[in-house]
Amino acid sequence: MKTKIFDLNENNIDFQAIKEAAEVIRNNGTVVFPTETVYGLGANALSQEAAKAIYAAKGRPTDNPLIVHISNIDMLLYVIGESLSEKAKKLMDKFWPGPLTLIFKKSSAVPEDVTAGLDTVAVRMPDNEIALELIRQSGLPIAAPSANISGKPSPTKAEHVIGDLKGKVDVILGGSNSRVGLESTVLDLTGEVPTILRPGGVTLEELQTVIGEVRIDKGLVSNEAAPKAPGMKYTHYAPDAAMTILKGELPMVVQAIQHLADEQTKLGKLVGILATEETKHSYHAGVVISMGSRSNLYMAAAAIFDALRQFDKQKVDVIYAEALSEENIGMAVMNRLKKAAGFHIIEISS
Numbered sequence: 265m266k267t268k269i270f271d272l273n274e275n276n277i278d279f280q281a282i283k284e285a286a287e288v289i290r291n292n293g294t295v296v297f298p299t300e301t302v303y304g305l306g307a308n309a310l311s312q313e314a315a316k317a318i319y320a321a322k323g324r325p326t327d328n329p330l331i332v333h334i335s336n337i338d339m340l341l342y343v344i345g346e347s348l349s350e351k352a353k354k355l356m357d358k359f360w361p362g363p364l365t366l367i368f369k370k371s372s373a374v375p376e377d378v379t380a381g382l383d384t385v386a387v388r389m390p391d392n393e394i395a396l397e398l399i400r401q402s403g404l405p406i407a408a409p410s411a412n413i414s415g416k417p418s419p420t421k422a423e424h425v426i427g428d429l430k431g432k433v434d435v436i437l438g439g440s441n442s443r444v445g446l447e448s449t450v451l452d453l454t455g456e457v458p459t460i461l462r463p464g465g466v467t468l469e470e471l472q473t474v475i476g477e478v479r480i481d482k483g484l485v486s487n488e489a490a491p492k493a494p495g496m497k498y499t500h501y502a503p504d505a506a507m508t509i510l511k512g513e514l515p516m517v518v519q520a521i522q523h524l525a526d527e528q529t530k531l532g533k534l535v536g537i538l539a540t541e542e543t544k545h546s547y548h549a550g551v552v553i554s555m556g557s558r559s560n561l562y563m564a565a566a567a568i569f570d571a572l573r574q575f576d577k578q579k580v581d582v583i584y585a586e587a588l589s590e591e592n593i594g595m596a597v598m599n600r601l602k603k604a605a606g607f608h609i610i611e612i613s614s
């Protein structure tokens with residue numbers, strides 16, 4: 265497939281390029297576009313055929329449902345099969361456009377392929393002018409998973425999507441780097457208590473401030489419980505090399521990573537170390553990448569997927585990562601790190 269690639273600027277939009285891309289959406293083709301979280305691989309959310317094209321391009325299992333992206337409330341009301349609750353209205357007022365996906369009962373307008381056979385639909389309004397203009401001009405809600413090859417780290421830069429999907433989609437709208445850098449929070453509103461199915465750009469603490477009680481899906485707390493968000497059961501975000509997270513008091517963690525790195529280096533392996541600003545100078549072996557300062561984990565959120573891809577590029581053989589705090593945005597960052605490591609975590613006790 266020939267992929268048409270545009271290099272766009274969110275602050276000075278090339279409307280002609282978006283017009284072309286919108287035409288592709290209306291013809292049930294595939295368009296990669298930037299959002300504030302990660303890049304999305306979009307297609308007409310009202311078409312079975314378009315949904316199939318998304319799964320094919322990504323190599324995604326078809327039992328993993330897609331998020332429907334909208335640019336206005338009329339589109340939301342068209343795809344959901346219920347009236348808006350007070351909680352939903354409060355959340356939309358506060359966090360849309362933005363990194364919060366809400367799960368509602370679905371309407372019959374949404375084909376089963378988009379929701380993987382579920383009777384619910386995930387919806388969000390992205391906070392990116394290129395994305396919003398694409399949805400507006402196509403006049404359709406756009407279903408879009410993250411625009412990576414299934415299982416790989418999500419794309420936060422135009423070069424990531426070009427590397428993964430050139431030749432597999434009709435159009436790539438390149439833009440600037442994703443501001444948030446990890447995916448939206450997925451919040452299920454269909455049960456009695458709103459429940460986080462995937463932690464993301466909007467934190468548990470922020471949600472609680474707006475609507476009170478919010479639960480975290482059991483599947484996120486323990487590794488044994490069956491995951492509710494269908495996509496949660498797949499290995500995700502995995503770099504090529506095996507990754508291990510080390511958790512404990514920071515000086516002990518640094519010492520343990522350095523020890524493991526030395527061992528591996530002696531065996532002739534190239535080691536990747538996922539460090540922080542506070543610790544990066546302590547390491548003297550391997551490829552050291554800082555996720556940013558421990559005092560602002562929003563930086564780590566924006567940096568981790570690119571860091572994992574850099575390790576792939578440098579062909580490291582093994583990766584050791586420092587655990588971070590799981591408070592606030594740290595919950596989402598650690599969720600992605602744990603999945604990238606296949607939940608391989610070493611706890612260091614003093």
Ligand code: TXA
Pocket residue numbers: 299301302303304305328329330331363365367379382384385386390408409410411446447448449450461462492493494495496
């Ligand atoms: O930030 C984001 O959410 C990005 C950008 C492109 O918007 N999209 C994204 O899509 O991360 P994807 O497909 O990689 O992840 C969608 C998540 C999956 O975990 C999926 O299981 C969950 O949302 N999901 C979708 N529809 C659902 C539904 N009806 N019920 C429960 N979970 C659902």
Ligand code: MG
Pocket residue numbers: 409410418
């Ligand atoms: Mg994804």
